[in-house]
Each structure stands twice: as C-alpha cells, then as structure tokens.
Amino acid sequence: MSNISPLLKKGAILSLDANLGISLSSIMLQYNPETITRSLKPQSVGDEPDRTEILRLKGPPIETIKCDIVIDAIDQLENSDPTAMSLGIQPQLSALELLIYPTSATLISNEQLSLSGTLEILPMETNLTVFAWNNQRITPVRITDMEITEQDFDPQLNPIRAKVSLGMRVLNINDVSFQTPAGALYLTYQTSKEAMALLA
Numbered sequence: 001m002s003n004i005s006p007l008l009k010k011g012a013i014l015s016l017d018a019n020l021g022i023s024l025s026s027i028m029l030q031y032n033p034e035t036i037t038r039s040l041k042p043q044s045v046g047d048e049p050d051r052t053e054i055l056r057l058k059g060p061p062i063e064t065i066k067c068d069i070v071i072d073a074i075d076q077l078e079n080s081d082p083t084a085m086s087l088g089i090q091p092q093l094s095a096l097e098l099l100i101y102p103t104s105a106t107l108i109s110n111e112q113l114s115l116s117g118t119l120e121i122l123p124m125e126t127n128l129t130v131f132a133w134n135n136q137r138i139t140p141v142r143i144t145d146m147e148i149t150e151q152d153f154d155p156q157l158n159p160i161r162a163k164v165s166l167g168m169r170v171l172n173i174n175d176v177s178f179q180t181p182a183g184a185l186y187l188t189y190q191t192s193k194e195a196m197a198l199l200a
Helices: 074-078 082-087 090-100 104-115 181-197
Strands: 012-016 023-028 036-044 057-072 128-134 137-153 159-170
Touching: 012 090, 023 090, 057 090, 057 137, 074 082, 074 159, 082 090, 090 137, 090 159, 128 181, 137 181
Parallel strands: none
Antiparallel strands: 012 023, 012 128, 036 057, 057 159, 128 137, 137 159
16 A cells, blocks of 8 residues: 655745735745744733733734744756756845845835935835745734855855744734735634634
8 A cells, every 4th residue: 555645735925015915926935844933922901910900911912933944956956957056046045035125126216205305204114924834824924033044055155055044923903904914814814713722
C-alpha cells in the first residue's frame, strides 16, 4: 500500500490597497516556518482598575506574531534560472523589504511639497500587509521588525540563502475602522476564532 502525503499549502504575505482592498502583490513563502510564536496582551481598563472595572476590556488583545522565513535559490540555480544566476535571491529579499518602505514616488512627491512651502505634510502611508497562514488565519498586520541574515553567496557575492526573522502586530478594530478592508479582515479573523472555540 502506497503512502499518500497531504498536499502542503504554503503561507503568504499579501500587499493590498489599504482603501480598496485590491491585491497588489503576494509573496509566497518558499518554505513554511517550522514555528510561529504568537503573543497576546489583554487590553484591560488600566494597570490597577477598581473593582467595578476589573473585568472590563478596552478592546481585543494586542497580538504579535514572530516567525523565521528561509529563502534560497537552490532549485532555481539547478534549473539555470537566469534571474537567480545573475541576482541570487535579491529580488525576493527586495520584495519583503519594500513592505516597510514608502515608495520612491511618494518620497519625491513629499520633497516637492516641502520645497513648494507646504506647511504640513502627512506621514507617508504604506499598503496594507496581510499575513495568510491558513484559511482561518488571514489577518491584517503591521510589520514591526525585520532581521535578514544572509548566509550563502555566489561568486558575484549575490546572496543565495537567507533567513528573515519577521515581527508582526495584528491590526485590530482599535487600530482600523470597521469600514476598511483591514477592519473587515480582522473581524473575520476574530469570528473564526469564536467559531473554532465552540468546537473545543
């Protein structure tokens, strides 16, 4: 009797238009992380609430997610992929890094506004980042930290293997409006938790 392995799904990091919810790009994880660390901090009314408020919450807990992502070019190099052969994994690393960059067009536009004498320039807005792990865990996040360790290089010193440590904070309805794509995604995320808890 032959063994049939289940189809392995891969996680992804998505970039959406923050106002319209339109998908702009997706980064499929080459290898799923072996572990994901989640931390939840309850949002109580205060550090020392009185007895009338001891059970009250200001909103959902602050949830953070940490994971390590491994990227390598082994398969691409074996298949003589021209991009991997000339640049290694720099395109994949750049795609991840740009999740926390304002666009160069925005930088130039703000500089022009500054030079024209605009008194107040709003902080630059990025796209909405979504961490998609499985059907029940698709949540809007803000990347809080990213550490890249480049481990192997080709003869041109292009990185061909790297570990990316990601820290993410789940955006909940205290952070975003119900009427936004982020708010809708978060509400689905929480109601999914509530439905699964009924099965425990």
